[in-house]
Amino acid sequence: MERYGRFIYKHAFGIVVAFLAISAATIWIGVNPGSEDDVLRFLPKSNPQVGFFYDVNQKFGALHVAMVGIEAKDVFTKEFITRLGRTTQYLQDEVKGVHRVLSLTSVADFSLIKGKEGGLQTGQLIDTQHLPKTQEGWKVLRTRVMSKRHIVGQFVNRSGTAAVILCFLSPKGNVNNIVQRVKKAVRKNFPSSKIYWGGTPFISSYIFAVTERDLRRLTPWAVAVIVVITLLVFRDPVGVLLAFVATIFGGLVAFSAMKLTGEKLNLVLGSMPVILFAVGSAYGIHYLVRYYHLRKDHSTEAAVAGAFREVGPAILAAGLTTMAGFLSFLAMDVDPMRKFGIFTALGIGAALLAALAVVPAILALTGRTRKEVDADSWLKHAMGSGSAWAQQHRWLVILILVSGGTVGFYYSLRVKLAVETSSFFTKGSEPDLADHFFHDQFGGSIYTQLYIKADLDDPTVLREIRRISEIIEKQKLVSTVQSVAIPYSLVNEAMVELHRIPDQRKQVQTLASYVLSDPSSRQLMTMNRKEALVHIKVTTSEAERINRFIATVRRILKKEVAPFYVAVNLTASTPVKEKRIAEKALAAQTTDHLLAILLRSGVTLPAEARTNLARNLNRALAQGRFHATKADVETVANKVRRYLRSKECVLALPAPGPKGDPAKALAAALANLGPAAKDDAKDDAGAKALAGVVSKEDALTLVATADPYLADAWKLQESKSLVHAALQSVGLTRSRISKTVQKQIRVALLDLKVRRVAVPGSVATKAGIIGEKIPMHVVLTGMPVLYQGMSKSVQANQIKSLIISGILVLLVIGLVFRSVRAALVGILPAGMTLMMLFGFMGFKGLYLDMSTSMIASIALGTGIDYAIHYLVWWRRHARASAGKPVAAALQDASVGASHEAGTAILANALMVAAAFLMLTMGDAAPLKTFGAMTATAMLGAAVATFLAVPALAGSDLIRHWAWVGLDRKTISGHDDHGNGRIASDDGPASKNESSNERHRDAGAADRSTDVTKETES
Amino acid sequence: MRNSPFTIKAGLTVGLLAMLLAAAPAKANPQGEKVIRLVEQAFLSYKDQFGKYKYLIKNRGGDKIIKFTLYNKGTKRLIKFTYPGDVRGQMVLMQSKDEMYIYLPAYRRVRRLAGHVRNQGFMGSDLSLDDMSIGSWSKDYTTTLVKQDAKYWYLSLKKKAGRNPPYPRLKMRVLKKIHEADKIEYMSRSGRALRTQTLTGWYCQGNSIMCAAKTILMIDHRRGNHKTYLYEVESRFNVGISNRKFTIRYLMRGG
Structure with missing residues (x-):
C-alpha cells in the first residue's frame, strides 16, 4: 500500500484532473435518472405463486383497479347521484390513462318491461338523465338497486351511505400521474365529502409519494447530521469537505450509471444518497485522520504514503465488505432490489476509490497540515476501559454474547413471515383510512381469487364454478364472491326471465357476447372464454387470519373440485x-x-x-x-x-x-x-x-x-x-x-x-362411466396468496443474501488478515448484533418484509467495518507489546485499539445511526422500520466491537499471524492466563522485518514505542 | 332520418356517426349546417342496400373475426351474424334508435330491447350496438364549418341542449367530391379524442351518387388504442329488399 501511496503522490495532479474529468462526464451524462413508481416491480416474479398471480391479474386487468370510496348521508339523492354521474363521466372521458370507469351511474343494467309490450329496457343501472323527481321515485330506485346482489357491496354499501367508483387504469401510464388526476377530478366534484382511495394504484402511489417525500425531506437532514457529527468529532471543515468529495463522487458515478443504463430511482434506490453519505464518508475520514497524524512529523509524501500503509488495507477491506453486503442483493429475485444492490455497491466502490486516490492526491498537492486534536479523551478512556474490562472478563463477555446470541437465535425463529399490509403504512394514513373504510362499509378490500381454466361455454362448467363459489361464500371470513356465473345468470334473466345458468351450450355461447360486452365481466372471464376468475372478498386484513382462510379454501378445493369431470347425458x-x-x-x-x-x-x-x-x-x-x-x-x-x-x-x-x-x-x-x-x-x-x-x-x-x-x-x-x-x-x-x-x-x-350432468372424474371412473371428459383446472391466487409467495421469497432472499454477504465478508477479512479466525472474530460483533435484532423482531412479533430483509446484509457489510479497524489496531498494539506477559500484551492491544480506532468507530457509528434515524422522522412506515433497525444494528455493531473483539481475539490469533508471516513477533510458552511472554523472532530475516515494522508503525504504535524499541533491542 | 355515414353508404358506419351526436349550446354557422345536410342527403341516395362485412378485432391474445350480413332499407336495418359458430344465426333488427329486436336461435325466441341501446363494445369490438343503430347528426348536434381546403370540409359538431348523444362533441372531415365523411373523431366535453373512425377505399356506383368505403377503422383511445376493422366484403345498392325482411316473423324463421 505504501508503494501505491507514493504512486498517488507522484501522479497527484493527473489523478485530480482525471477525477475532475470523470466528474464532469458524469454530470454531462446526467445524474437525474428520473423516478419510477411501479410498486409491482417489487414482486418477485420468479416465485411461482407470485409470477402466477401477476400473469393472471395482468390478463384480467385486475392489477390496476383504483377504488374511490365516497361517503354520503344518503347515496340515493339527486345531488349525490348527479355528482357521481358527472365524476364518472369525467373520469371516463377526460382523464388520460383511465381505461374505463364503473359506478352506480355507469354499470349496465336491464329491467324487464312489465305490461303488454314486453321485452327489456337496457341502459345504465341509474340513468342520470332521467332521475326520479319524487321521494317515492327515489325509494323505488333505491329498492331496485339494493335488490341487486352483484351491486350491493360492490358499488354501494348496504346502508346506502357510501358509494364506490372503480377506475381501470392503463398499465402503461405513469400510475402516480393518473391517480393524481383521478383524485383531482373526484375532489372537484365532491369537495365536502369524505373520500377514500383504495386499490393497488392508490396504495402504490401513496407509498411512492410518501417515501419520495420523506427521502426528499429527510435526506438533507440526514446529510446535515452526518456533516455536523463529523465536524464536531474531527473539527476540520476542509478535511471533512475533502472526505465528502469522495462521497459525492460515489453518488455522481452511481446516478450517472443509472441514467446511462436507463434505470430509474425507485423506492429503495431513493435511499441510496443517505446510505452513500452515511457509509461512504468514513473512508476518507479514516485516511485523513491518519494522514494528519503522520504529517506532524513527516513530509507530505511520507505522510501520504504512510497513511496508506497504516490504514489503507483496513479502509479497502471495509469498503469491500460494504460492497459485498450490497452485492449480495444480486441473489434476490426482486429486480429493484438487485438494482439497488448493484448501484449502491457501485457508488460505494466509487467513493472508496475517490477516498483512496483523490483525497490523497489533493493532500499531496496541497500538503495540508492540521493541528491534531486529541478529541474526547474521556471517551477514549471510557472505551479503553470497556475493552480492557472485556478482555479481562473475556469468559463472562463470551457467555453474555453466546447467551444473547442464543436467545436472539431462538426468537429470530419466531419472526413472522406473513406480509402484513398494515406494516406498509402508518395509522391514520390515506391507505390505512381507506382500508378501514372498505372493510367497514364494503366488507373488506382484500381479494383472493380462484383462477379457473376450463371450457366456459359448457353450462356444466359454469354450474360447477357457481357451486364452488357458493361453498366458499359460506365461509366465515368471506364478504362477497363474484364469479362469471352471476353475469350469465343475469343476462339469461334478461333473455328468458329466469335468473339461472342456461341449460344448453348454444345458449351459453349466445349469452357470451352480451356478457363480455359489459367491461366489468372482463375481470371474470377472458375474451376467448377459456379462463375465469372468481373474486373472493375477505372481511379481514390480518395476515394470520387470512393465511388460515387460505388454508381452508385449499382444503375445500381439494375436497370439492375434481381435476376432471365426465359428462353424462340423461x-x-x-x-x-x-x-x-x-x-x-x-x-x-x-x-x-x-x-x-x-x-x-x-x-x-x-x-x-x-x-x-x-x-x-x-x-x-x-x-x-x-x-x-x-x-x-x-x-x-x-x-x-x-x-x-x-x-x-x-x-x-x-x-x-x-x-x-x-x-x-x-x-x-x-x-x-x-x-x-x-x-x-x-x-x-x-x-x-x-x-x-x-x-x-x-x-x-x-x-x-x-x-x-x-x-x-x-x-x-x-x-x-x-x-x-x-x-x-x-x-x-x-x-x-x-x-x-x-x-x-x-x-x-x-x-x-338439466339433461347433461358433470360427474366428478373419480366417481365416474369408479363406476365405469365412459363419457366426454370435462377438464377443469382450479388454482387459488390473489393478494393473500401473493403475500404468502412474497413472504417465502423474502425469507429465501434473506437467507441467500445473508449467506452470500457473510461468505464475501469472511473472504475479504480473511484475505486482509490472512486468518479465518480473525475473519470469524471480525464478523462476530455485527453477526451477534443482527441475531439479537432479529430476536427482538421475533419477540415483538414483527414481520420480516422487504424492508427489514434489507437490513441484515447492509448491517453485516457495513457493521463489519468497525471490527476491521479495531482488529488492525489491535494487531498492531499486540505486536508492539512483544516481550510483555501475554495478559498484559492482550490488555495493551485492547486498550490501544480502543484508543486508536475507538473515536473513529464510535463517531462513524453515531453518524450512520443518526442519519438512518432521520428516516424514522417521516411517514413512510417501511422507511421508518428500515431506518430504526439499521441505526440500531450499526450502533450495536460498534458497541459489540469494543466488547467482542477484545474478548475473542486471544493470543492464539497473534500466534497465527506470526505463522502466516504477517507478524514477526510470537508468543512463546504462553497461556491465556498471562503466563508466557511476547517474544521477538530471532531469525536473520526478522531483523529487517523488525526494522521495517518499526518504520511502518511510526506513530501508529506511538503509545507503545518504548515497548517496541525494547523488544527490538 | 339516417345519419351514420357508414350505415347508409358503407354499411355499419352509419350507426357510428349517429351516436356521436351531442348538443350543447354551440353556435352553428350556416355553412356547417349546409354541409352536414349534404352529408345526410348523400346517404339517401339509394333505396336499399345489401352488404356482407367482416369485423377484425385486434386483441392482445389474438385477433377475432366476426362476419355478418347487412340489410338496409329506409330507417330499418337487419344484421345477421354468420361467423363464428357461436354467434351464427343471431340477428339484430333495428326498428329505430331506441328500439331493436334480437333473435336468439339457441332460445328460439325474439327479445325486444327498448330504451337506451347499450353503449358498450359489441362482441369485444369497439363498435357498440348503439353504433349500429340509426341516428341523425342534425337532430342531436349543431354543426360548424371550421375550415376547408380543396378536398375537404372540416366540421365541428356539438351536442344540442336537451339532447343526449353518447359523445358531446365530434370532429368530422368530409370529402367535398362525394359528400362523405372519411374521418370522424368522437370527443369528450373538453375535446379529448375518445375514439377515431377512419373510412378508406372509397368507391362509387351510379354516377358517383352512391359511394361507400371498403374499410372502416375504429380506434378506441380509452382502451389503449384498441382497434377494430370493418371490411366490406360485398355491397350492392337498390337490390329490391322486401319489407318482410324487417319483421319479427322473418327473425323467427331464422332469416
Missing part, C-alpha cells in the same frame, strides 16, 4: 346405473345452490341439512312425476298469453272482442294440454283455438313461437311443486321464507331438469 337410453349416479351428482350440486340461496337470505341450517336435502332431491329426481294442478294450468296459460300480447310476439293477434280474447284462448288451449303434450296436439289445439281469427298457417306459427314460453312455464311450475318438499327436508316451511327467496329456490330447482 336420456331415455342412459343406463340406469349411470343415470342414478348422474342424478345423485345433480342433486348434490343443486343442493349446494339451494343452501347458498337460503344462507344468503339469512337462514342458517344445521350441518345435516345438506345430506337431507340432497337425498330428498335425489328421490324427487328418481320419481320424476309431476301432476299439474288447475292452478298450474292457469299460471302457465297466463304466461303464454302475456307473450302473445307482447311486441315480441311474431304476429299481432286481434284485440279481445265479443267472442273473447284470441290470445287467452290460444294460451289456455296450449296450457290445458299439460306439460308433456306432443307437438301435433299443440298444433291441433292452436289451430282450433284461433280458427276464424287468423289463418291456419299463422296459428301454427304462433304455436311454434309460443312453445319455448310454454315449456319454460311448465318447468317452472314443476319446480314449484318441489319447493315445499325441499324446504321441508331442511326443517323449513314456506311461511318462514320470503316470496322472493321462494322464487329463487323455484328457479334453482330447474337445475334438476
Whole structure:
C-alpha cells in the first residue's frame, strides 16, 4: 500500500484532473435518472405463486383497479347521484390513462318491461338523465338497486351511505400521474365529502409519494447530521469537505450509471444518497485522520504514503465488505432490489476509490497540515476501559454474547413471515383510512381469487364454478364472491326471465357476447372464454387470519373440485346405473345452490341439512312425476298469453272482442294440454283455438313461437311443486321464507331438469362411466396468496443474501488478515448484533418484509467495518507489546485499539445511526422500520466491537499471524492466563522485518514505542 | 332520418356517426349546417342496400373475426351474424334508435330491447350496438364549418341542449367530391379524442351518387388504442329488399 501511496503522490495532479474529468462526464451524462413508481416491480416474479398471480391479474386487468370510496348521508339523492354521474363521466372521458370507469351511474343494467309490450329496457343501472323527481321515485330506485346482489357491496354499501367508483387504469401510464388526476377530478366534484382511495394504484402511489417525500425531506437532514457529527468529532471543515468529495463522487458515478443504463430511482434506490453519505464518508475520514497524524512529523509524501500503509488495507477491506453486503442483493429475485444492490455497491466502490486516490492526491498537492486534536479523551478512556474490562472478563463477555446470541437465535425463529399490509403504512394514513373504510362499509378490500381454466361455454362448467363459489361464500371470513356465473345468470334473466345458468351450450355461447360486452365481466372471464376468475372478498386484513382462510379454501378445493369431470347425458337410453349416479351428482350440486340461496337470505341450517336435502332431491329426481294442478294450468296459460300480447310476439293477434280474447284462448288451449303434450296436439289445439281469427298457417306459427314460453312455464311450475318438499327436508316451511327467496329456490330447482350432468372424474371412473371428459383446472391466487409467495421469497432472499454477504465478508477479512479466525472474530460483533435484532423482531412479533430483509446484509457489510479497524489496531498494539506477559500484551492491544480506532468507530457509528434515524422522522412506515433497525444494528455493531473483539481475539490469533508471516513477533510458552511472554523472532530475516515494522508503525504504535524499541533491542 | 355515414353508404358506419351526436349550446354557422345536410342527403341516395362485412378485432391474445350480413332499407336495418359458430344465426333488427329486436336461435325466441341501446363494445369490438343503430347528426348536434381546403370540409359538431348523444362533441372531415365523411373523431366535453373512425377505399356506383368505403377503422383511445376493422366484403345498392325482411316473423324463421 505504501508503494501505491507514493504512486498517488507522484501522479497527484493527473489523478485530480482525471477525477475532475470523470466528474464532469458524469454530470454531462446526467445524474437525474428520473423516478419510477411501479410498486409491482417489487414482486418477485420468479416465485411461482407470485409470477402466477401477476400473469393472471395482468390478463384480467385486475392489477390496476383504483377504488374511490365516497361517503354520503344518503347515496340515493339527486345531488349525490348527479355528482357521481358527472365524476364518472369525467373520469371516463377526460382523464388520460383511465381505461374505463364503473359506478352506480355507469354499470349496465336491464329491467324487464312489465305490461303488454314486453321485452327489456337496457341502459345504465341509474340513468342520470332521467332521475326520479319524487321521494317515492327515489325509494323505488333505491329498492331496485339494493335488490341487486352483484351491486350491493360492490358499488354501494348496504346502508346506502357510501358509494364506490372503480377506475381501470392503463398499465402503461405513469400510475402516480393518473391517480393524481383521478383524485383531482373526484375532489372537484365532491369537495365536502369524505373520500377514500383504495386499490393497488392508490396504495402504490401513496407509498411512492410518501417515501419520495420523506427521502426528499429527510435526506438533507440526514446529510446535515452526518456533516455536523463529523465536524464536531474531527473539527476540520476542509478535511471533512475533502472526505465528502469522495462521497459525492460515489453518488455522481452511481446516478450517472443509472441514467446511462436507463434505470430509474425507485423506492429503495431513493435511499441510496443517505446510505452513500452515511457509509461512504468514513473512508476518507479514516485516511485523513491518519494522514494528519503522520504529517506532524513527516513530509507530505511520507505522510501520504504512510497513511496508506497504516490504514489503507483496513479502509479497502471495509469498503469491500460494504460492497459485498450490497452485492449480495444480486441473489434476490426482486429486480429493484438487485438494482439497488448493484448501484449502491457501485457508488460505494466509487467513493472508496475517490477516498483512496483523490483525497490523497489533493493532500499531496496541497500538503495540508492540521493541528491534531486529541478529541474526547474521556471517551477514549471510557472505551479503553470497556475493552480492557472485556478482555479481562473475556469468559463472562463470551457467555453474555453466546447467551444473547442464543436467545436472539431462538426468537429470530419466531419472526413472522406473513406480509402484513398494515406494516406498509402508518395509522391514520390515506391507505390505512381507506382500508378501514372498505372493510367497514364494503366488507373488506382484500381479494383472493380462484383462477379457473376450463371450457366456459359448457353450462356444466359454469354450474360447477357457481357451486364452488357458493361453498366458499359460506365461509366465515368471506364478504362477497363474484364469479362469471352471476353475469350469465343475469343476462339469461334478461333473455328468458329466469335468473339461472342456461341449460344448453348454444345458449351459453349466445349469452357470451352480451356478457363480455359489459367491461366489468372482463375481470371474470377472458375474451376467448377459456379462463375465469372468481373474486373472493375477505372481511379481514390480518395476515394470520387470512393465511388460515387460505388454508381452508385449499382444503375445500381439494375436497370439492375434481381435476376432471365426465359428462353424462340423461336420456331415455342412459343406463340406469349411470343415470342414478348422474342424478345423485345433480342433486348434490343443486343442493349446494339451494343452501347458498337460503344462507344468503339469512337462514342458517344445521350441518345435516345438506345430506337431507340432497337425498330428498335425489328421490324427487328418481320419481320424476309431476301432476299439474288447475292452478298450474292457469299460471302457465297466463304466461303464454302475456307473450302473445307482447311486441315480441311474431304476429299481432286481434284485440279481445265479443267472442273473447284470441290470445287467452290460444294460451289456455296450449296450457290445458299439460306439460308433456306432443307437438301435433299443440298444433291441433292452436289451430282450433284461433280458427276464424287468423289463418291456419299463422296459428301454427304462433304455436311454434309460443312453445319455448310454454315449456319454460311448465318447468317452472314443476319446480314449484318441489319447493315445499325441499324446504321441508331442511326443517323449513314456506311461511318462514320470503316470496322472493321462494322464487329463487323455484328457479334453482330447474337445475334438476338439466339433461347433461358433470360427474366428478373419480366417481365416474369408479363406476365405469365412459363419457366426454370435462377438464377443469382450479388454482387459488390473489393478494393473500401473493403475500404468502412474497413472504417465502423474502425469507429465501434473506437467507441467500445473508449467506452470500457473510461468505464475501469472511473472504475479504480473511484475505486482509490472512486468518479465518480473525475473519470469524471480525464478523462476530455485527453477526451477534443482527441475531439479537432479529430476536427482538421475533419477540415483538414483527414481520420480516422487504424492508427489514434489507437490513441484515447492509448491517453485516457495513457493521463489519468497525471490527476491521479495531482488529488492525489491535494487531498492531499486540505486536508492539512483544516481550510483555501475554495478559498484559492482550490488555495493551485492547486498550490501544480502543484508543486508536475507538473515536473513529464510535463517531462513524453515531453518524450512520443518526442519519438512518432521520428516516424514522417521516411517514413512510417501511422507511421508518428500515431506518430504526439499521441505526440500531450499526450502533450495536460498534458497541459489540469494543466488547467482542477484545474478548475473542486471544493470543492464539497473534500466534497465527506470526505463522502466516504477517507478524514477526510470537508468543512463546504462553497461556491465556498471562503466563508466557511476547517474544521477538530471532531469525536473520526478522531483523529487517523488525526494522521495517518499526518504520511502518511510526506513530501508529506511538503509545507503545518504548515497548517496541525494547523488544527490538 | 339516417345519419351514420357508414350505415347508409358503407354499411355499419352509419350507426357510428349517429351516436356521436351531442348538443350543447354551440353556435352553428350556416355553412356547417349546409354541409352536414349534404352529408345526410348523400346517404339517401339509394333505396336499399345489401352488404356482407367482416369485423377484425385486434386483441392482445389474438385477433377475432366476426362476419355478418347487412340489410338496409329506409330507417330499418337487419344484421345477421354468420361467423363464428357461436354467434351464427343471431340477428339484430333495428326498428329505430331506441328500439331493436334480437333473435336468439339457441332460445328460439325474439327479445325486444327498448330504451337506451347499450353503449358498450359489441362482441369485444369497439363498435357498440348503439353504433349500429340509426341516428341523425342534425337532430342531436349543431354543426360548424371550421375550415376547408380543396378536398375537404372540416366540421365541428356539438351536442344540442336537451339532447343526449353518447359523445358531446365530434370532429368530422368530409370529402367535398362525394359528400362523405372519411374521418370522424368522437370527443369528450373538453375535446379529448375518445375514439377515431377512419373510412378508406372509397368507391362509387351510379354516377358517383352512391359511394361507400371498403374499410372502416375504429380506434378506441380509452382502451389503449384498441382497434377494430370493418371490411366490406360485398355491397350492392337498390337490390329490391322486401319489407318482410324487417319483421319479427322473418327473425323467427331464422332469416
